[in-house]
Amino acid sequence: MNTNRTTTETIDQDRRQLLGTAAIGIAMAGAASFDPSPLLAAPAGDAVYQTLKVRKNSGVLFVDIAALPMNLLGPELVRDLVALIQRAEADDAIKVLVFKSADPDYFIPHVDVTRIPQYRQEAAKLTGEASIALLFRHLSASRLVTIAQIEGRVRGAGSEFVLAMDMRFATRETAIFAQPEAALGAPPGGGGMQHLARLMGRGRALEVMLGAEDFNAELAERYGWINRALPADSLDSFVRSLAHRIAAFPAAVLAQVKDRVNAIALAPVEDFRRDSDLFGEASRSPEAQSRFRAALQHGFQTRDAELNLARLLGDLSAQ
């Protein structure tokens, strides 16, 4: 397996492969046996990643997601996240991680549906289980304080990634949120059901996940999906200031507060595992495979078509 496949061309190969076959869902044996140990020698702030740009500044590690062409969550990004988390957790000088996107239109649009077994296998490098739900939950339970600074689209596993963060701030003008899995024939499997039901209550969580619609930042704030929607021109300084403020407080207390709040508001591992399994099973079903193929034929996983994914999915279902 080519571990450098990040170009549009390579992803298009995968899309063509899925369009031609329904049997990709269980090809897990072919996953890369990537060895991250050489990279671990470098401190988190100095490491070089394929899909992440990092900068360390007084206790805060700022991470830009830059997984060309549109920040799909695929094996490369998951591999880099695993390596980043391992290094940051091992570095006592780091207390806070800030995740943002190098792409103003896409924070993380969702997983690469053509490579589900591959990115799952990368997640197993950290947690021992082939599931991004458990990778994300690892971050929620980490001593590291995590902040999502959101521009552009966070949908599906992108939404679930930021839901696993400790705090979420988004640009009022450009951030867009969705949990569109139902439209494709699968339940959200990366922790979205666990987080959304707790953050926004039963009614709003069901609207979000059964309706598979796009939500703007203002509505996402009203629903509790994010902490706050802020004007684009103040978001960066707000997050930077908050991150440095927190990083100046004692690490032991930060971890203690996280532990106590997690004991109340973070779902147990087995619930994340169950959701992940349900997504895995559903995504291999004929119904989902057929919906994936139809979506890909209509531009799913391309920048232009996903600018308005909600409409694309609605049109597909109505056919």
Added chain:
Amino acid sequence: MNTNRTTTETIDQDRRQLLGTAAIGIAMAGAASFDPSPLLAAPAGDAVYQTLKVRKNSGVLFVDIAALPMNLLGPELVRDLVALIQRAEADDAIKVLVFKSADPDYFIPHVDVTRIPQYRQEAAKLTGEASIALLFRHLSASRLVTIAQIEGRVRGAGSEFVLAMDMRFATRETAIFAQPEAALGAPPGGGGMQHLARLMGRGRALEVMLGAEDFNAELAERYGWINRALPADSLDSFVRSLAHRIAAFPAAVLAQVKDRVNAIALAPVEDFRRDSDLFGEASRSPEAQSRFRAALQHGFQTRDAELNLARLLGDLSAQ
């Protein structure tokens, strides 16, 4: 028992009966032994109901509540709801139920306090237990996706009915919400305590249920009582569009998402049963019977007086 008693006159007879006696609360033996099986032959979309008007359109069943004179939740309406639910659940072509009211002032104002044993007995036809709390919870747990489209007043069991729905959208201009039971000497018994404590948190739930005040749609949205308050002239098209969108997604996934969210955010059956019992006991107490009588003497259960029920109840208590 006359199963056609829906006129103002008949209800007034009940009110006069309650005004003259305190012994109606346990007259459950007199409840009708209505046999719904002949009606079950008709598909849900074609059936004729006494208090509901239904229209089926591509996977969505639109239900108008029309229980003259003011949509009180009494035995007729409960009987029809039971029959509707049974038919809809048996019809695989139906995925979504949309409930609205034929009466712009009253969605469901509350239960008919003069016929508590009777409507409870009707509920038992579906669940085996004489409790609307369990009837409503049945809907929450159903594979059917339910949407409340709210104009006018939802108070007491009316609020609890929409709280049992999967989503709630209301007109910003005209919808009014209350959980007024405490003013009448009983706790909310149809699931309101379970849903409100989870949706809006301890402080706001206690304000709503201990204060027994009316809330407009804007405040209900801020408190999480409803998903959203929308302008009256866009509510219908918004809900219709959302309902059809959902109905185009795979039924198995809709059920799966509901199950997983319910496992987190829907209270167990025994808590609904307990609340229902508490309401039943309290409603038969001398204190509640006396408050029911006083309220009825001041126009409770009439259209005009209930336009401002919050004030009526406040005046009563202050006497």
Added chain:
Amino acid sequence: MNTNRTTTETIDQDRRQLLGTAAIGIAMAGAASFDPSPLLAAPAGDAVYQTLKVRKNSGVLFVDIAALPMNLLGPELVRDLVALIQRAEADDAIKVLVFKSADPDYFIPHVDVTRIPQYRQEAAKLTGEASIALLFRHLSASRLVTIAQIEGRVRGAGSEFVLAMDMRFATRETAIFAQPEAALGAPPGGGGMQHLARLMGRGRALEVMLGAEDFNAELAERYGWINRALPADSLDSFVRSLAHRIAAFPAAVLAQVKDRVNAIALAPVEDFRRDSDLFGEASRSPEAQSRFRAALQHGFQTRDAELNLARLLGDLSAQ
């Protein structure tokens, strides 16, 4: 121990003592053995307190907090709260307690960090345990309905006191909220972690408690910290009217609704106890003692400096 030490001068002595020694944290043996029984003879509405002004009016006891010079939660205030709660619970004529502040700038700013063992010991007079978390939880579980009418600053244990109330209403213009403990090296120990995680969800609760920032009333309302922010000129009449309305409803139903909501949304005693212990241990640690000293040197626990406590704590940590 001098039980009348409420002047600025005496508190300044305590501050000087803490500035000169790190060994005050475990001086619990010296706590006063105050006997409240003589005061219990007087009904709650007529009693005279050192730090509270009370007025009883048709079922409602209005309580003004007046603990000079700035309403710090110290042994005198806790002693008075214990006596007030005991009397009010013993007086069937009282159904509702309304707490407000005699000081427009400070409702309760936080505990007196120079007298932690002393105020904890006073709390034990009610609950048998030296913990204000358990004292506050006692109020939450009480049959008494409690309402916080908030002007000025509620931070730390002040925030936790109002979170223990059944409802919270604040002036839109002047109320300020914070849970600043992490900046001082300790987790919130008076129930803040339990309440905030449930009221506002994981992300916002972590932002509040890890960021230790000030929040205005409008944002506190959006986050669910309070029921509502109201204009200063209408707050008093709103709360008074609501309190009297509730006091006219049957006591048994008020208690029943509280019990059922508490069963859902109030954390168990052991979780409050655990948080209280964590705060107690952390507050005696060298890290926290050092941060307390530095804060006191910069004006902590003085009126002027705490007008902008968030900045003071940020400056301290950045040094």
